[in-house]
Amino acid sequence: MSIQNDSKSNRLRTFPGVQAIRNFLKDTRAKTGIIIFTFFSLIAILAPVLTPYNPNDNNFVPLTPPSLQHWLGTTGNGQDVFSQFVWGARTSLSIGLLAGLISTVLSVLIGMYPGYRGGWMDRIFDTITNVFLVIPSLPLIIVISSYVHSAGPWVIVFVIGLTGWAGGARVLRAQTLTYRNRDFISAAKLGGSSELRILVWEIVPNMLSLIISNFMFGTLGAILAEAGLEFLGLGNVSVVSWGTMLYWSDSGGALLMGAWWWLLPEGLAIALFGMSLALMNFGIDQLTNPRLRSDSLNKKKARIKRRESNANI
């Protein structure tokens, strides 16, 4: 009974609670990240409300610069860039988040479960992970998509998700190994919890921040990969996404025509959205690794400590 209580309190203590969220929000970078992330998510969710025109409607005068009618001008094919941008956000963010989710789930399954079990199973899966880690993923994604002709968004999600798990699996496995022989795990084992239960209820909560950060970088990678694939014309170019916008503006010679408004928004948006994920990750990093904290309190502490150590000598 006491053993179970022990493991329970342990879980409560380590589960990222209110205090963790408060700490997270204290970080300016994380806050900025959340604001940018929310901004783009809202655009994507509210796409039907925000757009004055159908993104595929090509009845406008081609290549008009930004104006009151067309906030971001029109494309060389006579579509409204703003409408494309907003609907493109929906496609690109969905692809990115879904592919990031798939690769994270795979990382957790392939990295953590065998890592926890150990033995031959761990050896096999660890080797597979390392092999996939060194096989360059974008060329692999390109090769796979070229066999599937004009891959739609769903295919792209799966291809990116299925090829992007190795890095995460390696990190998660390494971390799982450090938990395997901790006291609270042994306690849970003695308490008669099943392997799966221990993994899901004892180890996963402890590694939640690592898993979330894995998901964020997975999403970032997926959005960039999607943009790359679509840019090369390997996806379905009639779907409106930030990647296909880049494709059309490049093949339509946007910059040569001086139509900067056709190329700038989507590239900038990809970079900003990616940045927001990385910024939020800073906040998470500081939660798990107090040494990286750069807030004033920590600096003061460090200064005092240094002065003390100087004084002692």
Next chain:
Amino acid sequence: MRYFAQRFGFFILSLWAAITINFLLPRFMPGNPAEVMITRYQGRLNPLVLHSLELQFGISHQPLWQQYVTYVQNMIHGQFGLSITYYPVPVISVIENSLPWTLGLAGTATVVSSILGVLLGIFAAWKRGGMADTLLPVVTTFTSAIPYQWLALLLLYIFGFSLGWFPTAHSYSATLSPSLHPAFIGNVLDHAILPATTMIVTALGGWLLGMRNNMIHTLGEDYVVFAEAKGVTQKRLKYMYAARNAMLPSLTGFGMALGFVVGGSVLVESVFSYPGIGYQLVTAVQNEDYPLMQGLFLIIAVSVLLANFIVEMLYGKLDPRVKKGGAGRS
């Protein structure tokens, strides 16, 4: 020696995996893409070539394992078949012509960005909490999230098209012929600057952040504190004590970074029409030139694997702990 054998074994294993992926993909894709390609070229290519294509892509009545054995044998001997795009040039000579360009471009970009990133990382960590330390990581999170192709297009437009400072395409001017003449080398460098800058800018952030975090970790180690107390000069402490050790994890990242750079170089080369492996890969994909595509993929994989292998060997020399298997690396 055991370490070497282990690493070499892993190299062979991953090479085998790359070949097997190449073999399996067209055979298990829905709608048999290779068959579509071959029927498209029916009557346009020499029947003998068509037959060898059929064998290469699994349109035969042989059992799968037999096809596999022949396939692996062909790959090991560098027999990748004939390119359809450049028919009747064999795939291997297309590779021979384009590989040096990519190795030069992506290799230089990786070396420059890693050195620059590591130095900036040392700097940021040393001036912990200062202006540079707060700004650099944030700025580089932006630069590393920039899509390669977008940055490439912007640079191409601004510095190539508008300002006319750099050439806008290819790896050297058509009026020159390849030689070791300084004028030619200068011309090649001129052509490489924009694509290399694209890769350096986007790759810098990863190096910087990784190095900064390792450096901060190392600066907190007891031996560094002890050295400082002992009166080691600041400069020596920064580079010889902290940075040297903090650099080791960055080094293992090197091989993986190469993989990313090669991926990025596909997009960059395609924007700048730079005649490297990446550009050829895009050409192959657009022309449904599957033999060329397979050969290129294999060569890309082999280059990254080899680079990894070399780094692992170096790592074993630099950090003797890994040879004893103490660090828990497999």
